[in-house]
Every structure is written in C-alpha cells, then in structure tokens.
Amino acid sequence: MFGKSSRKNIRYQLAPQMRDYDRMKEVWLPHLMYFHSPCFRSEAVNTDRDGFRLTGPLKESVFADPTQKPVSLLAGNSTAFGVGATADAQTIPAHLQRITGENWLNFAGRSFSSTQEFLLFLYFYPRLPKIRNVVIFSGFTNISLFYRAWEYCKQYGIFFSWNRFNKLLNQREDFAKTHPLLNRLIPSSYKNRLDLSAMTPRQVLKAILKGAPVERQPQSLEPFFIKVTDPKREKGVLLPVIEHDLRNWRMLADVLGFEVSYVLQPLIQWTGKQFSPEEEKLIADIDRHPAMFWRVFRDYMDEAEHQWLSGETRRLCEQFSIPYYDMSKLMSGKDLDRQWLFVDRPHLSDRGSKLAAELIAEHIL
Amino acid sequence: MFGKSSRKNIRYQLAPQMRDYDRMKEVWLPHLMYFHSPCFRSEAVNTDRDGFRLTGPLKESVFADPTQKPVSLLAGNSTAFGVGATADAQTIPAHLQRITGENWLNFAGRSFSSTQEFLLFLYFYPRLPKIRNVVIFSGFTNISLFYRAWEYCKQYGIFFSWNRFNKLLNQREDFAKTHPLLNRLIPSSYKNRLDLSAMTPRQVLKAILKGAPVERQPQSLEPFFIKVTDPKREKGVLLPVIEHDLRNWRMLADVLGFEVSYVLQPLIQWTGKQFSPEEEKLIADIDRHPAMFWRVFRDYMDEAEHQWLSGETRRLCEQFSIPYYDMSKLMSGKDLDRQWLFVDRPHLSDRGSKLAAELIAEHIL
Numbered sequence: 001m002f003g004k005s006s007r008k009n010i011r012y013q014l015a016p017q018m019r020d021y022d023r024m025k026e027v028w029l030p031h032l033m034y035f036h037s038p039c040f041r042s043e044a045v046n047t048d049r050d051g052f053r054l055t056g057p058l059k060e061s062v063f064a065d066p067t068q069k070p071v072s073l074l075a076g077n078s079t080a081f082g083v084g085a086t087a088d089a090q091t092i093p094a095h096l097q098r099i100t101g102e103n104w105l106n107f108a109g110r111s112f113s114s115t116q117e118f119l120l121f122l123y124f125y126p127r128l129p130k131i132r133n134v135v136i137f138s139g140f141t142n143i144s145l146f147y148r149a150w151e152y153c154k155q156y157g158i159f160f161s162w163n164r165f166n167k168l169l170n171q172r173e174d175f176a177k178t179h180p181l182l183n184r185l186i187p188s189s190y191k192n193r194l195d196l197s198a199m200t201p202r203q204v205l206k207a208i209l210k211g212a213p214v215e216r217q218p219q220s221l222e223p224f225f226i227k228v229t230d231p232k233r234e235k236g237v238l239l240p241v242i243e244h245d246l247r248n249w250r251m252l253a254d255v256l257g258f259e260v261s262y263v264l265q266p267l268i269q270w271t272g273k274q275f276s277p278e279e280e281k282l283i284a285d286i287d288r289h290p291a292m293f294w295r296v297f298r299d300y301m302d303e304a305e306h307q308w309l310s311g312e313t314r315r316l317c318e319q320f321s322i323p324y325y326d327m328s329k330l331m332s333g334k335d336l337d338r339q340w341l342f343v344d345r346p347h348l349s350d351r352g353s354k355l356a357a358e359l360i361a362e363h364i365l
Numbered sequence: 366m367f368g369k370s371s372r373k374n375i376r377y378q379l380a381p382q383m384r385d386y387d388r389m390k391e392v393w394l395p396h397l398m399y400f401h402s403p404c405f406r407s408e409a410v411n412t413d414r415d416g417f418r419l420t421g422p423l424k425e426s427v428f429a430d431p432t433q434k435p436v437s438l439l440a441g442n443s444t445a446f447g448v449g450a451t452a453d454a455q456t457i458p459a460h461l462q463r464i465t466g467e468n469w470l471n472f473a474g475r476s477f478s479s480t481q482e483f484l485l486f487l488y489f490y491p492r493l494p495k496i497r498n499v500v501i502f503s504g505f506t507n508i509s510l511f512y513r514a515w516e517y518c519k520q521y522g523i524f525f526s527w528n529r530f531n532k533l534l535n536q537r538e539d540f541a542k543t544h545p546l547l548n549r550l551i552p553s554s555y556k557n558r559l560d561l562s563a564m565t566p567r568q569v570l571k572a573i574l575k576g577a578p579v580e581r582q583p584q585s586l587e588p589f590f591i592k593v594t595d596p597k598r599e600k601g602v603l604l605p606v607i608e609h610d611l612r613n614w615r616m617l618a619d620v621l622g623f624e625v626s627y628v629l630q631p632l633i634q635w636t637g638k639q640f641s642p643e644e645e646k647l648i649a650d651i652d653r654h655p656a657m658f659w660r661v662f663r664d665y666m667d668e669a670e671h672q673w674l675s676g677e678t679r680r681l682c683e684q685f686s687i688p689y690y691d692m693s694k695l696m697s698g699k700d701l702d703r704q705w706l707f708v709d710r711p712h713l714s715d716r717g718s719k720l721a722a723e724l725i726a727e728h729i730l
Contacts, residue, residue: 027586028534030521031396031480038588049588050520115396123520126609155415155488156395168533169393221392223403223414244491255616 010285014278015343017044017086026110027051032119033159035109046088050124053081053106055094062105063127072096072133073107075117079265080108080137084347092137092348095357100365102132111160113141114245121252131258135360136249137327139264140297140346142238143309147300148292151225157241170221232300235308243316250320261323261364264313266356267297268345270306270328274337278349286344297345323364330359375650379643380708382409382451391475392416397484398524400474409451415489418446418471420459427470428492435495437461438472440482441502444630445473449712457502457713460722465730467497476525478506479610486617496623500725501614502692504629505662505711507603508674512665513657516590522606535586597665600673608681615685626688626729629678631721632662633710635671635693639702643714651709662710688729695724 011018020042026034035051039060046054052062065071074080074093082091093104107124109116117138125131145158151166152158159165176183182201186208228234246262253260268279275283287298310326317324331341334355341352348356376383385407391399400416404425411419417427430436439445439458447456458469472489474481482503490496510523516531517523524530541548547566551573593599611627618625633644640648652663675691682689696706699720706717713721 027589028531029589030518030524030527030530031398031484032521033396038586051589119396122613123609126612153395156397159395162395165395165534166393169530221403224392224394224416244488247491248487251620255620 010281011343014282015084015349017084018343020044021083024110032109032116032123033165034161035120044086044088045082051109053091053108054088055091055097055104055106056089063124065103065129068129069103070130070132071103071105071128072100072135073105073121073128073131074135074137075121076108076137076265077112077117077141078108078110079140079346079348081106081110082108082348082353083110084343084349085353086350090350090353092353092357092360095354096360096365099357099361107134108137111141112138113145113157113159114138114242115157116159118245118248122248125252125256131256133365134249134253134258134260135263135364136260137263137265137356137360139309139313140267140301142242143235143305144293144296144301146228146235146238147231147296149228149231152228152237153225154237154240155224157238239312239316242313243319246316246320246322250322261325262313262317263360263364264310264324264326264328265346266327266331266348266352267301267306268342269301270303271331271336271341272328273332273339273341276338276340278340279342282343283345294344301345325363327356327359330363331355375646376708379647380449380714382449383708385409386448389475397474397481397488398530399526400485409453410447411453416474418456418473419453420456420462420469420471421454428489430468430494433494434468435497436468436470436493437465437498437500438470438486438493438496439500439502440486441473441630442477442482442506443473443475444505444711444713445502446471446475447473447713447718448475449708449714450718451715455715455718457718457722457725460719461725461730464722464726472499473502476506477503478510478522478524479503479607480522481524483610483613487613490617490621496621498730499614499618499623499625500628500729501625502628502630502721502725504674504678505632505666507607508600508670509658509661509666511593511600511603512596512661514593514596517593517602518590519602519605520589522603604677604681607678608684611681611685611687615687626690627678627682628725628729629675629689629691629693630711631692631696631713631717632666632671633707634666635668636696636701636706637693638697638704638706641703641705643705644707647708648710659709666710690728692721692724695728696720 021044023042024040024045025037027037028034036047036053038047038049038051040047041058046058048054048062049060050062054062074096080092082088085091088094091106093106097104107120109120112120117136121134141160142157145160145162146152148163149158150163153162179201182204186204226234226237249260268275268283286294306328310329314324336355339351340349341355343349386409388407389405389410390402392402393399401412401418403412403414403416405412406423411423413419413427414425415427419427439461445457447453450456453459456471458471462469472485474485477485482501486499506525507522510525510527511517513528514523515528518527544566547569551569591602614625633640633648651659671693675694679689701720704716705714706720708714
C-alpha cells in the first residue's frame with residue numbers, strides 16, 4: 001500500500017481520495033458480520049465511535065445530538081456510504097442535509113448486503129430520535145456477491161467474504177482434492193458412509209483401519225446451501241432474502257412511524273451517458289483489474305440484467321408499499337454526457353453524489 | 366468419540382442419549398452465526414431441513430403443516446432445545462403439545478445467545494401460521510459466555526465461539542507475543558504509529574527499513590470491544606443487549622399479535638433440591654471436566670449470581686411488559702428432593718423436561 005505502485009496508478013492520480021478508502025479496514029462483529037473501523041480519520045472519510053461515516057465536521061458520535069431534532073437516514077452499501085467522495089461533506093446524506101435543512105445520517109456500510117442494511121438499523125434504532133425518512137439506496141451487493149459465490153445460502157443470503165468465512169469455519173473442503181492419494185485408498189463402501197469433508201485424514205484412516213463403526217449417514221448440507229453453477233440462470237433464488245428484508249423494513253417503518261423508500265443505485269452503463277474523459281480512463285483502468293468484484297460489473301451487469309433487477313425489485317417493493325425508484329433511469333433523464341459523475345462503474349464522484357442527492361430530493365422527499 | 370473412552374464415562378453410562386447430542390455438529394451461517402445440522406437423525410435427537418428439532422415423529426419440515434392451525438413456540442438455548450432428553454417426544458415443547466393439545470415448535474438453538482434466539486425468529490416468522498404464545502426459556506448463555514470471554518462487544522454482544530471467530534477474522538494478536546524478537550527491534554517511535562496487530566512481520570519490516578510513511582494512527586477498536594478482566598464486577602455491560610433483544614421481541618409480539626413471556630431457565634443448585642443419586646454422580650463427573658463452559662456453572666453461578674440475574678432480567682422484562690418467571694424458583698416450590706431432574710447443572714432429564722412443561726402450563730399458559 002505504501003510506495004511506488006500507487007504512483008503509476010491512474011485511479012490514485014485522478015481520484016487521490018481513493019487512497020483513504022483503500023486504507024480503511026473492516027472490523028468483524030457478531031451478526032452484522034463487520035462494520036467500518038471506529039474513529040477512522042483521514043481527509044476523505046471519517047467515522048464515529050460506532051463506525052458510522054460522518055456528514056460534516058468531526059464528531060465522536062453521530063447519535064450525540066442535543067437538539068434531538070428528527071433525523072432521516074440513507075441506508076445502503078459503499079455507494080450510499082460515499083466511496084468516491086473527496087470528503088464526508090460531499091456524500092449524498094451531506095447534500096441531502098444541505099438541500100432539506102434537516103438532519104441526515106449516513107446509515108450505509110461498505111459492501112453491505114440488503115440484510116446487513118436492515119440489521120444495522122435494527123441494532124441502532126433505539127439510539128435515534130424521531131425518524132422522518134429512510135431512503136434505501138441499494139441493490140448491487142446481493143446480486144454481485146451471487147455472481148462470485150460457489151455456494152449460496154437460501155434462507156440467510158450471503159455477505160462479502162462469505163466464501164472465506166464458509167471455508168474457514170465450516171471447513172468443508174473437497175476431500176478428493178485436498179487428499180487425492182488417501183482418497184483413492186478409501187474403500188467405496190466407506191466413502192458413502194463417512195462425512196469426509198468434516199474429517200481429518202487421521203480420523204479417516206482410523207475409521208477404516210479399525211473397522212470402527214462409521215457415521216450412519218454423511219451430513220448433507222444441501223438443505224442450507226445450493227451450489228452456484230450458472231448464476232445468470234439461477235439468480236431468482238436471491239429474491240426471497242431481498243423480499244424478507246423489505247418486509248422487515250416495512251414493519252419497522254410502521255412501528256416507528258417513518259417513510260421508507262427504495263432507490264436502485266446507479267451503474268454507469270445503465271445511465272446511458274457518454275463517459276467523460278476521466279471516466280474513460282478510470283474505467284479502462286479498473287476494467288483491467290483481475291478481481292471478480294470488478295469483473296462482475298463489467299461483464300455481467302448489462303441492460304438485460306438492469307431490466308431484470310429493476311423489475312423484480314420494483315415488484316417486491318410494491319408488495320410492501322415501498323415507493324421504488326431507479327437512479328440510473330432518473331439520471332438518464334438529465335443531459336449528463338461527458339460530465340464526470342462516476343469514479344468507477346458503481347461509485348460516484350462528488351458531482352455524481354450531488355446529482356443523486358438532488359434527484360432524491362426532487363422525486364422522493 | 367468411537368471406542369473405549371466412552372465406556373468408562375459416567376455420563377454415557379447413566380445418560381447414553383448424550384452420545385447423540387455430542388455427535389451433532391453446528392453449521393456456520395450468515396448473521397445467525399450457526400445452527401444445527403439439517404436433517405440430523407439419531408435415536409435421541411432429530412432435526413428438520415432447516416435445522417429445527419422435531420417434537421415427535423420424523424418429518425422433513427416443522428413448517429409443513431397442512432392444517433395451518435395456530436402454533437406456539439419455545440425459544441431458547443440448549444436447555445429449551447432439550448439437550449438431555451432421550452427423544453424428541455421428551456422435550457419441553459413436546460410435553461406442552463400433549464398438555465395443551467396445541468401445536469408447539471422447538472424454536473431453540475444450542476448455545477444460542479439472547480440475540481440468536483431473536484434472530485432465528487426474525488428469519489422464520491413469515492413461514493409460520495398465526496402464532497399464539499412464545500415462551501423464551503433462556504438466560505444462561507449471555508452471562509456464561511461473558512465469564513469466558515477475553516473481549517466483549519458492547520453493541521452486538523457475543524456468541525459461542527466468539528473468541529475463536531474474533532481471533533481468526535480480526536487477527537488482532539498481540540504482536541509482542543507472536544513476534545517477540547521483531548517486536549524488540551521496532552523503534553518505539555514506530556510502535557506508537559503502526560497498527561502492529563494488523564500487520565505481517567514483512568509489512569512491519571518494510572515500513573521501518575524503507576522509512577516509509579506510516580499509518581498516522583493505530584486503529585483502536587476500544588469503542589467496539591472492552592477487555593473483560595473481572596467479569597463478576599463488570600457483568601452489568603451485558604444488560605443493554607438483553608434489553609434490546611427483549612425490546613425487539615415486544616415489537617414483534619405487538620405486530621404479529623402473540624403473547625410473549627420469559628422464563629429464566631433452571632440451574633440445579635438454584636432449585637435448592639437435594640441431588641438424586643444419578644445427579645450426584647453425573648455432576649461430580651462433569652465438575653471434573655476442564656472446559657471453562659462447565660467450570661462457569663460450577664464456580665460462578667452461586668445464589669448471589671442467581672439473585673442478580675433474576676432481578677435484572679425481571680426488571681428488563683417489566684420494562685417491556687413481558688411476564689417473567691424464574692424456573693428454579695417455580696421448581697423449588699415442589700418436593701423434588703432425590704428426583705432425577707438434571708443430567709448436568711443446566712440440562713434437564715426427561716423427568717425434568719416434563720416438570721418444566723407442567724410448570725409452564727400451570728403458571729403461564
């Protein structure tokens with residue numbers, strides 16, 4: 001992270017604020033899985049003692065407001081969080097604060113799934129005064145994670161780092177791959193009766209050599225997990241989790257008496273805009289990045305995917321009377337050609353954040 | 366697990382059903398953290414395809430009830446789950462089913478904290494018909510985990526295996542301990558500026574040798590975690606998480622229209638009963654077990670702790686109008702001397718489960 005490589009980097013040349021975002025770490029936590037480091041300090045991005053991003057001057061806690069005026073919240077993932085903004089004051093909730101004259105909090109978490117967005121709110125709602133509006137500015141994490149998962153969890157969804165978490169903690173590696181030699185020595189009668197993926201080589205050897213009683217049945221986890229083999233075709237399995245999270249938002253909105261609305265976050269290629277020179281360079285650079293995270297946005301998120309995701313999310317929102325908006329579409333109504341709005345395919349520049357806030361204020365508030 | 370050692374084991378001699386419980390595995394999952402293996406089959410304990418324990422005849426899903434009659438739920442940890450029962454039909458919800466003639470489901474999870482008890486319900490409530498009663502039969506996990514934790518998470522609580530999870534995923538090991546030699550070579554000016562616990566030795570060496578710019582501040586996680594040094598004195602920090610979980614139960618009960626009540630689960634020494642000969646032997650055996658899990662129940666859960674936990678939980682329940690009961694106290698009102706009710710300090714025998722169900726029916730339903 002220190003040193004030369006970054007000096008050659010187009011991303012750091014054109015958008016030097018990205019260094020601060022790249023330097024932030026996540027902290028692993030129970031249930032929410034992780035959140036931003038608390039009290040992180042840098043030029044572009046600062047967090048409070050609970051890990052929430054600030055919207056202006058440094059303060060220790062976003063919940064410490066002696067006026068107890070009503071608040072509104074922007075929930076979401078890294079785009080709502082404001083990865084790409086040059087300062088906390090340039091993020092969407094900061095702009096909404098200026099436009100509306102009301103208190104807005106950044107309730108987004110980097111890489112958050114729809115479930116994490118809801119859980120974050122579920123943990124912190126008692127520390128808020130009266131809530132006026134919650135705008136969920138979201139949509140990409142669940143689907144982009146699905147495109148890079150090898151297993152998907154039907155009931156609970158998945159989260160960023162799920163592949164690593166699943167491997168580390170469930171330790172269900174393919175025995176034939178991790179121990180190819182030993183695997184060939186196991187009589188096939190045992191293969192069907194031992195849960196190889198959950199046993200050490202020693203345990204396997206012992207069970208066979210001693211002719212010891214074997215587990216009567218291998219523990220199949222098929223009811224919990226499905227193998228992802230053709231995500232484009234199988235992506236319908238994503239919808240029940242999104243549906244459940246929206247159901248829970250609706251419930252909390254009714255109980256606590258706030259307005260909730262949903263904005264499908266924008267993707268540069270879905271706005272139909274002509275790239276600005278900076279966008280051209282930044283996106284050509286990031287498109288060369290080998291990480292699957294970036295490849296998903298380049299290779300799979302085409303207009304057909306846009307139509308599918310927008311249509312299905314709208315349908316689920318309607319089911320719970322949550323007003324639905326498609327930010328790519330709202331943006332495409334403006335003349336944006338050659339304006340620099342994105343720092344990469346899913347993340348907004350300062351100007352992009354300002355425009356998104358204006359469109360939210362115009363259409364939703 | 367196979368073989369000789371168990372034949373000498375008093376636990377397996379007197380309560381052979383414990384073999385089945387010891388053989389069950391947990392599956393790690395997003396947010397809920399873990400749940401029981403799906404479709405587990407054994408003599409004593411069986412689960413459905415979502416990991417819920419059955420209450421009687423084998424079935425694939427506890428949610429597959431074509432009659433859609435109202436249900437009631439027993440939430441809780443391993444005691445509510447029925448660790449110790451010789452069969453699914455001998456657990457508390459199975460007895461409640463027989464006593465009331467109504468449908469009861471086992472909504473407990475082994476080793477579940479108060480937050481996991483709530484989250485399990487939050488995930489599955491849409492799959493239930495009309496809910497009549499939820500009895501939370503709980504109380505030991507949060508406090509016993511606290512007694513064995515080296516760090517506690519103020520906002521999110523902790524869960525069983527948190528120590529391992531925290532170490533594996535946050536990797537904040539004490540650099541002075543893991544790399545004593547290198548640690549001595551680091552100039553003290555760097556020690557204050559590098560987040561050693563988050564760096565590899567290579568990164569540390571590189572930063573020093575190159576005189577490279579260092580992180581401006583070590584990332585302190587103090588706002589998230591507190592070191593646990595004197596759990597007996599510090600245990601008040603547990604209460605906000607329990608309070609929040611009860612607040613959420615109250616909210617769901619109001620929204621979905623069910624009755625919710627809380628039963629502090631029993632501990633053999635809190636009932637004041639004379640041990641039966643079997644209890645004598647089983648508890649003498651388990652008290653020799655070196656695991657901290659068992660030592661907490663032996664060494665720390667005395668009558669003063671009972672008074673504290675019962676008093677504080679009652680106070681929190683009253684705050685949310687949740688009727689509160691102390692099962693140890695309800696039991697102590699009966700003549701139970703020398704009856705065999707417990708298989709270890711916190712877990713009930715078949716007779717103990719039957720009595721607990723009768724007392725729930727008598728006092729709560």
